Amino acid sequence: MSDVPDGPETDTPVPPSPHLPPLQPSLPPLRPSLPPLRDVIARHGLAASKALGQNFLLDEQLLARIAAIPGPLEGKRVFEVGPGPGGLTRAALRAGAYVTAVERDARCLPALEELGAAFPGRLTVIEGDAMEVDACPLVGDGAHILANLPYNVGTALLVGWLSASWKPWWASLTLMFQQEVAQRIVAPAGSDHYGRLAVLAQWRSTAHIAMKVHRSAFTPAPKVMSAVVHIVPKEEPEGVKLPVLERITAAAFGQRRKMLRQSLKGVPGALEALAALGIDPQRRAETVSVVDYVAIARILSA
Numbered sequence: 001m002s003d004v005p006d007g008p009e010t011d012t013p014v015p016p017s018p019h020l021p022p023l024q025p026s027l028p029p030l031r032p033s034l035p036p037l038r039d040v041i042a043r044h045g046l047a048a049s050k051a052l053g054q055n056f057l058l059d060e061q062l063l064a065r066i067a068a069i070p071g072p073l074e075g076k077r078v079f080e081v082g083p084g085p086g087g088l089t090r091a092a093l094r095a096g097a098y099v100t101a102v103e104r105d106a107r108c109l110p111a112l113e114e115l116g117a118a119f120p121g122r123l124t125v126i127e128g129d130a131m132e133v134d135a136c137p138l139v140g141d142g143a144h145i146l147a148n149l150p151y152n153v154g155t156a157l158l159v160g161w162l163s164a165s166w167k168p169w170w171a172s173l174t175l176m177f178q179q180e181v182a183q184r185i186v187a188p189a190g191s192d193h194y195g196r197l198a199v200l201a202q203w204r205s206t207a208h209i210a211m212k213v214h215r216s217a218f219t220p221a222p223k224v225m226s227a228v229v230h231i232v233p234k235e236e237p238e239g240v241k242l243p244v245l246e247r248i249t250a251a252a253f254g255q256r257r258k259m260l261r262q263s264l265k266g267v268p269g270a271l272e273a274l275a276a277l278g279i280d281p282q283r284r285a286e287t288v289s290v291v292d293y294v295a296i297a298r299i300l301s302a
């Protein structure tokens with residue numbers, strides 16, 4: 001990649017956003033010299049806050065590999081939750097992205113302002129709680145979501161993005177989770193981690209673990225290992241209502257040790273749907289595939 005590109009790639013048009021400046025006709029160098037992240041943290045006094053789930057990534061090669069997971073970002077819009085001192089943010093900016101980031105910790109804002117100055121017109125930082133920010137109007141359709149998520153709100157944010165009306169406004173999700181959460185997202189039927197989150201993630205998306213990250217890569221190191229999950233939306237299966245699917249999986253996995261004939265008996269029409277589909281009611285929730293849950297939900301959505 002040239003250090004001084006003559007403009008963003010235009011293979012996917014970037015939708016206009018009222019909150020972002022127009023794309024610059026001539027871009028600044030993508031690799032301005034930046035101070036090491038450790039120095040940024042020290043200079044701005046960013047002692048990690050446990051309450052805000054702060055485990056920073058400082059290895060720039062690792063950050064560049066994570067930012068590469070969604071594919072080429074040149075000229076693309078990225079939405080980042082929790083930029084902190086800006087490690088993943090700078091990796092996305094260096095890849096040529098236009099980044100909008102929401103950060104709850106006001107202490108990080110001066111560091112992010114410096115980063116924005118090194119990439120003029122490329123970084124918009126919003127101080128706030130990502131749980132309360134409506135990102136779509138800020139970043140526009142087709143943005144890639146990229147985040148080393150704070151563990152305390154990570155799953156809730158994911159569920160919100162996956163529960164969006166389909167196709168969603170985001171083009172892909174590239175998200176760091178604790179490894180156990182990552183396994184629950186990608187789990188196949190029949191595995192220990194398979195449950196409601198796997199069905200929600202997989203019924204109209206593809207989800208896979210793109211990278212495992214050792215806990216020692218973080219500052220401070222968390223107690224557990226992490227993994228980056230990459231999720232890409234697919235077409236929505238026809239004739240299926242999400243609330244119906246959620247009702248079935250809540251009932252089935254709410255009593256996962258019980259047979260379906262017991263766990264689903266409170267869901268009107270569910271046992272008849274099992275019979276119509278030839279699914280043995282003596283099976284347990286974790287043995288039923290995503291495809292079969294979708295088929296049950298389709299019958300009950302009619």
Ligand code: SAM
Nearest residue numbers: 052055056057082083084104105129130148150
């Ligand atoms: N992206 C940085 C990195 O990879 O080093 C920091 C990641 S750290 C795991 C999580 C970040 O999310 C912190 O900067 C924290 O302040 C921020 N954060 C925590 N809760 C948040 C929320 N509700 N909304 C927005 N940011 C939040």
